Amino acid sequence: MNITPEQIGEFLTLNPEYFASHPELLTDITVPHPYSNQAISLGERQVLAMRDKSRGLELKLREFIQFAEENDVIGDKLHKVALDLMHARSLEAVFQSLSMNLSESFAIPHSTLRVWSDHPPEGASNMPEFARVSADIQVLMTGLMQPRCGPDAPDEVRAWFGAVGANQKSFAIAPLREENLNGLLVLASEDVKRFYPEMGTLYLTWLAELSGAAISRFV
Numbered sequence: 001m002n003i004t005p006e007q008i009g010e011f012l013t014l015n016p017e018y019f020a021s022h023p024e025l026l027t028d029i030t031v032p033h034p035y036s037n038q039a040i041s042l043g044e045r046q047v048l049a050m051r052d053k054s055r056g057l058e059l060k061l062r063e064f065i066q067f068a069e070e071n072d073v074i075g076d077k078l079h080k081v082a083l084d085l086m087h088a089r090s091l092e093a094v095f096q097s098l099s100m101n102l103s104e105s106f107a108i109p110h111s112t113l114r115v116w117s118d119h120p121p122e123g124a125s126n127m128p129e130f131a132r133v134s135a136d137i138q139v140l141m142t143g144l145m146q147p148r149c150g151p152d153a154p155d156e157v158r159a160w161f162g163a164v165g166a167n168q169k170s171f172a173i174a175p176l177r178e179e180n181l182n183g184l185l186v187l188a189s190e191d192v193k194r195f196y197p198e199m200g201t202l203y204l205t206w207l208a209e210l211s212g213a214a215i216s217r218f219v
Helices: 005-014 042-087 091-104 135-143 155-159 162-167 202-216
Strands: 030-032 039-041 110-116 148-150 170-178 181-189
Touching: 042 091, 042 202, 091 110, 091 202, 135 155, 135 170, 135 181, 155 162, 170 202, 181 202
Parallel strands: none
Antiparallel strands: 030 039, 110 181, 148 170, 170 181
C-alpha cells in the first residue's frame, strides 16, 4: 500500500509527540533551504520558518502602529475642526472656519458646499453656499447613505469650483442632513488618487456631520 504525502502530514499532525520520541530525525532528515539549493536539517528548517513568521508578525505590528498614529493625527485635526465650528458666531464664520481647516489642516486644495432649506436664513441669497441647486443634485444627496469618493462628479458639482472645476480628478461627496436643512459637502483634488472609491469614509462622515450640525445652528 502506498502512503500519500497527505497521510504523512495527517499522522504528524495527530501525533505531535512523534519527534519527541525520535529526536534524531530532526537532524537526520534534510530538506531544501527555502532561499538556496543547500540541504538543511528539519530542525534548522523549522527555525527558519519561525523566523519568517516572526518577521511577518513584526511587519504587521509596524503597520498597526502606523495606522494608529495616523488615526491619532486625523482625530486631533477633527477635534480642532469641532472646536472652531463651535466657536463660530455666524454662518459666515462657520463657512470660513470649515474652508480654512480643510485647506490648512487636511491639505485639501479645493472644497465647497451647497445647502438648501425650506426656511433659509436672512442674507442666504447673498451666500454662494445657498445658491439654488437642481432637483438632480437633491436626489443625489438623498441617495447617498455615506460619502462617495472617486473620479466622477456631476457637471453641476464641478461648476461649483469655478474655473478650476474642469481640472479636478477626484472627489469626495458627503451628504449633510439635519432637521432643518440638507446639503452636500464636496472635496476635490487634481490628484486622481486623493479620493478613490475604496477609501474609508468614516472620518468624512464625521466631518459632514460636524459641518451640518454647525450650519443648522443658524438656519
